[in-house]
Amino acid sequence: MRITEQAVRELVAAQFPQWADLSVRQVRSAGTVNAIFRIGSGMAARFPLADGEIQLHKEMYAARLLFGLTRFPTPEPIAIGEPGEGFPLPWSVQTWLPGTIATDDDPGESDAFARDLAELIAGMRSAGTGGRTFDGRGRGGVIASHDEWVRTCLRKSERLLPVPLLEKLWDRMRELPRGSDPDVMTHGDLMPGNLLVAGGRLTGVLDVGGYGPADPALDLTCAWHLLEPGPRRVxxxxxxxxxxxxxxxxxxxxxxxxxxxxxxxxSNPVMSRIGRRTLSRILSPTRSGTRS
Structure with a gap:
C-alpha cells in the first residue's frame, strides 16, 4: 500500500483543519509496517502498509500505557484519522521524537547504553500486566510454536547463511522451557531502528504499539541486535x-x-543487514564454545 505527500496533506486538511497550514514531508526509513510523515515540526502521521484497524487502536492504547512510564521519551498518541481520498485505512498521529536511530549511530560498544537499556526494560516491566497474558500474536509466547516459520527461513537462506550451524542451534533452542517466569510488560521489538541515541546513550524509544504482556526474555533480543560482548554482559x-x-x-x-x-x-537491505549482524553475534559464542 502506498500514499503520497499530497494525499497526506489533503487528508490532514480535511480531517484536522487546525493543522492544514503545517508542512508535510515523508520520513525515509527502513521500517516495514508504517509509512511515516512529519506534520510540522512536532507531529508524525503513521499510515499502516497493511489493513489493521483493530490493531491501530490497540497500538494507541499501548502507547498511552507506556507514555511517561520511564525517563526515556516515547511518542504520545494524539489522534486517529479516518480513511479518505488517497488512503483507504485508518491512520494515526503522534508526537515526533527528534534524534538519531541506533542504525545510524551504533551504540554497541557503550556500557552506558547497555545500562540505559536495562533501566528501560526494568521500567517497562514495572507497570505490571494487570492480569493480562500474551495475546498469541507474533513473538512472546512459546518459542517452539515458531518452528515451522524458522524451518521456512532456513530453507530460504541456504545461499545466504551458514544454515547447518543455524539449524543445529535452533534444534536446541526450540526445546528451551519457559520455566516459571510469568508474563511481564515488554516493548516487543527493541531493534536499532526503534531506539534513539546520542553520545552512546539512549535518548528515546519508537514504535511502542506492541507494548504488552509477553515472555520476559523477549526484550532481551536487544542484547544481540544492539550490543557487543562487553556491554551485553553489562x-x-x-x-x-x-x-x-x-x-x-x-x-x-x-x-x-x-x-x-x-x-x-x-526489498529492504537495511533490515536484511541488521538480521545478518544479529546472527553473527548469536553465532560468535557458539563458534567459540562459550555463551555471552
Whole structure:
C-alpha cells in the first residue's frame, strides 16, 4: 500500500483543519509496517502498509500505557484519522521524537547504553500486566510454536547463511522451557531502528504499539541486535538474568533475525543487514564454545 505527500496533506486538511497550514514531508526509513510523515515540526502521521484497524487502536492504547512510564521519551498518541481520498485505512498521529536511530549511530560498544537499556526494560516491566497474558500474536509466547516459520527461513537462506550451524542451534533452542517466569510488560521489538541515541546513550524509544504482556526474555533480543560482548554482559548483570531467561532471549533474536535476512534481501537491505549482524553475534559464542 502506498500514499503520497499530497494525499497526506489533503487528508490532514480535511480531517484536522487546525493543522492544514503545517508542512508535510515523508520520513525515509527502513521500517516495514508504517509509512511515516512529519506534520510540522512536532507531529508524525503513521499510515499502516497493511489493513489493521483493530490493531491501530490497540497500538494507541499501548502507547498511552507506556507514555511517561520511564525517563526515556516515547511518542504520545494524539489522534486517529479516518480513511479518505488517497488512503483507504485508518491512520494515526503522534508526537515526533527528534534524534538519531541506533542504525545510524551504533551504540554497541557503550556500557552506558547497555545500562540505559536495562533501566528501560526494568521500567517497562514495572507497570505490571494487570492480569493480562500474551495475546498469541507474533513473538512472546512459546518459542517452539515458531518452528515451522524458522524451518521456512532456513530453507530460504541456504545461499545466504551458514544454515547447518543455524539449524543445529535452533534444534536446541526450540526445546528451551519457559520455566516459571510469568508474563511481564515488554516493548516487543527493541531493534536499532526503534531506539534513539546520542553520545552512546539512549535518548528515546519508537514504535511502542506492541507494548504488552509477553515472555520476559523477549526484550532481551536487544542484547544481540544492539550490543557487543562487553556491554551485553553489562545488560545481563543489570537485569540479573539467569541462564534460561538469557538463552531464551537469544532464541527470540535468532527467530526474528532469520526472517530478516532472506525476506528483505532486495526489498529492504537495511533490515536484511541488521538480521545478518544479529546472527553473527548469536553465532560468535557458539563458534567459540562459550555463551555471552
Amino acid at each position: 545488560l545481563r548483570a543489570e537485569l540479573g538474568c539467569d541462564d534460561l531467561e538469557w538463552e531464551r532471549g537469544r532464541a527470540w533474536a535468532l527467530e526474528q533475525s532469520l526472517g530478516l535476512v532472506w525476506y528483505y534481501e532486495t
